[in-house]
Amino acid sequence: MDIQTKARARCHWLPDLDAAASPRYQALVDRLAADIAAGTLAPGERLPPQRLLADALKVTVGTITRAYREAERRGLVEAKVGSGTRVRSLASDAPVFHHLSHAPDGSVDLSLNVPIPHPMRVQQLSGVLERLAHRPGAIDAVLAYQPEQGSQASREALAGWLTGQGMPMTADELILTSGGQHADYLALQALVQPGEAVASAALTFPGMIAAARQLGLKHVAVPMDAEGILPEALERLCLQQKIRLLYLMPEHNNPTGARMGETRRKAIVEVARRHDLLLLEDGVQFVTAERRGTPFYRLAPERSLYIFSVSKLLAGGLRLGALRAPANLMARLTASLRAQYWAVPELMASAAIEWLASTDAKTLIDWQWQEVAARQQLLAERLNGHQISAHPCGFHAWLTLPEPWRAVDVVARAAERGVTVIGADPFCVGSQPAPQAIRICVTPPAERAQLDDGLTRLAALLDEEPRRVSPLV
Ligand SMILES: Cc1ncc(COP(=O)(O)O)c(C=O)c1O
Incomplete structure (x- = not known):
């Protein structure tokens, strides 16, 4: 041999x-x-x-x-x-990574849409910062004031990355923001006047509800089905009142997991054009190119804004997001930014975008998508027989509770067993009645086994006799 x-x-x-x-x-x-x-x-x-x-x-x-x-x-x-x-071994990083999701007392937090903890994140960002620190001219560049939209170099790098992901856009169309939430707030603040109405699916991202409320906007709930917003219902609401902007999460509604097909998207664009609505698409729950439909900014570029953030791909603490906007709205958006805090810090923008565009980040993001798919599969198995709506790339699943369970009781009894989930209330627009459903996030635990443990406890609970906490009346 x-x-x-x-x-x-x-x-x-x-x-x-x-x-x-x-x-x-x-x-x-x-x-x-x-x-x-x-x-x-x-x-x-x-x-x-x-x-x-x-x-x-x-x-x-x-x-x-x-x-x-x-x-x-x-x-x-x-x-x-x-x-x-x-x-x-992830366990070797336990003190840093487990505190969010799996406390020493054995509790499991499945309430937040966070990236899956992994030591690669610390390693990779450390490498990026080291490279930046040693690159001639890089520190000089971050010390300078930048245009309100963010530095040309960072916007070009981000536009290039997004284009490579099947989301073609140019640096001129982008504004860098301090996370997706800031992009949301900025769009509402700059483009909608206090007292005017905005609309969204009846169940939507709580950050959008908070922003609209904070800005004194009227928030109209549009009825939805398994594909999200119903165009006929939107049309009826537009005939009853003037709506300025429609907020959308077509790929993966947070919280219901609804995904919009192409026909539905086109029908919504028609309503938007008839009633002159701006369309604000929130793409923070970023999904893989193969699973993505046509973004609204490609269907109706003249009236559509698109929000991106690195929060779910790399880390929420970076606070780096972006808003893609049509040229005719740019001056209002940048004027608002200037009045707030001028521009996103270039130190953060250059570090986060360099990381995002690196081959290291590709390894991390690909791993995360595979791991998310495996976790969604695990959830489907552990909660087999229950009514679940989820996306294979989605950080969460939406479980409609079996009769006669009520969400408040499930949330309370899950907490007694050390599992944190949230009910529908925070996602309900206005005083809409909340469905009896809970959102289960699959990403907070560092280890799949911890998720398994939390899901097993939840499944056992749902098999029990429903018990209500009766108030004294
Ligand atoms: C739909 C949606 N938009 C925006 C955000 C906020 O993103 P960021 O952390 O980048 O501000 C989130 C966070 O969970 C989200 O789910």
Whole structure:
């Protein structure tokens, strides 16, 4: 037996690099990332010794050393003297990552739409900041005042990334904002006068409800079905009153998971054109290109705004978002920004966008989409038989409760069992009656097993006899 055959027989992990076009060490890291994401390599699993893998793959030991070092930098593995290189275990980062979702008392928080905790986030952002700090001219650039829309360089980089994701747009059409919520508020504040009406699906993002209320706008609830807003209902409301702007989440309604088909989108555009509505599409719950329909800004560019944010892809704490707007609305939006705080800090914009556009971020985002899909599958299994509406890329699922359960009782009894979920109330526009439903977020736990634990407790609860907390009357 030759050396390679012997080495191959002893390697428990043998990546196939033949088809890879990138440098060998890079191809090896990409394969490693893919196998970790797919679960072929488990957390804590030891990688083959460097010399053995080099012989098995017929490459130099230097190539393997470089690949393992790069994988460590990307947060995929950790190397310890005496115990080799192992797939990074999430548990080793427990103090930082578990506090949100799985407290030491065993409680599981499934109430928030946050990115899945992963040590790669810390590693990757640290790398970006280090690169920025050492790049000639980069620090100089962030010290300067920028145009209200944000720096040309950052907007070009973001427009390029979005275009690559199948969302073609130019730097001139973009305003950088301090997160998606700010883009929401900015659009309402600059384009709708106090006392005027805006409309949204009857169940919608609480941040939009809060912004409209804060700005003294009338908020009209449009009846919805499994595809979201009903065009006929919107038409009727427009005939009864002047509505200035319609807020939409066509890909993945927060909270109901409703997704709008193409015919529905076109019907809404027709109503908008007949009644001169502005369309504000919130794309913060970003989904993969294959699953995305035509954004409204492509169907009706003259009246549509689009909101993007890095909050669900990279991290909410970065507070970096963007608003795409038609040219005729730009002056009003930038005037409002100038009056508020001039422009988004370029330090944050350049760091967040550099991270977003990196190959590291692609690994992270691809992993997250695979993990979200696996978690949605797990939820469907654990709550099998219940009425669930969810999206394969969605951070949450919407569970319509079986008779005679009421949402307040489920939320309270889940909390007694250490599981936090929220009912429909915060998502209801105005005094609309809340459906008996709960939103379950699958992303807060760092480990899938914690989600499983929370879902199992919820499923057991729903199998019990409903008990109401009766007030003394
Ligand atoms: C639909 C929607 N829009 C906006 C936001 C706020 O995004 P950001 O954290 O970027 O402000 C969220 C956050 O959950 C959201 O779900």
